[in-house]
């Protein structure tokens with residue numbers, strides 16, 4: 712029986728621990744409870760400092776985090792495969808407050824996967840999402856799936872809630888096998904193209 716996202720949050724809450732120095736951890740990883748606006752404020756600050764869109768860097772950062780989280784994921788059952796583990800990992804991410812995440816389709820034989828973020832904090836910006844708003848989660852989705860499947864995936868956002876869509880939808884496509892010792896880089900479609908004139 713699938714647990715609801717709120718039931719998962721309750722389970723996550725029970726695994727939070729704080730030591731005498733006020734260091735909060737979740738499953739051994741130092742954790743902060745932050746207002747979501749901190750995420751986007753940091754992105755804004757970096758873009759202000761650099762005077763340029765951070766899109767490609769955000770995708771790469773998300774990919775690294777996705778690889779890290781994906782590599783730590785332990786199969787729950789002997790029968791687990793990436794097709795079942797990937798949605799399970801994303802359900803855990805959703806329980807941390809990133810909004811409901813739906814894996815619409817997984818076809819690893821074809822090398823394609825579609826994921827929807829229904830209430831992503833990256834897209835949920837009062838002033839409207841920028842062109843690169845969802846490149847961090849795009850990188851995360853690709854990195855986590857790539858690690859679980861030992862393949863390289865590129866993620867492209869095909870619809871964004873921050874730009875008026877009902878949700879953020881990402882299409883993940885296997886690019887190539889990971890060569891020994893080699894790492895993939897985001898392929899061209901994931902990089903922000905030239906932005907339309909800012910309004």
Ligand SMILES: [Zn+2]
Pocket residue numbers: 831833834844845868870871872873878879880
């Ligand atoms: Zn989006």
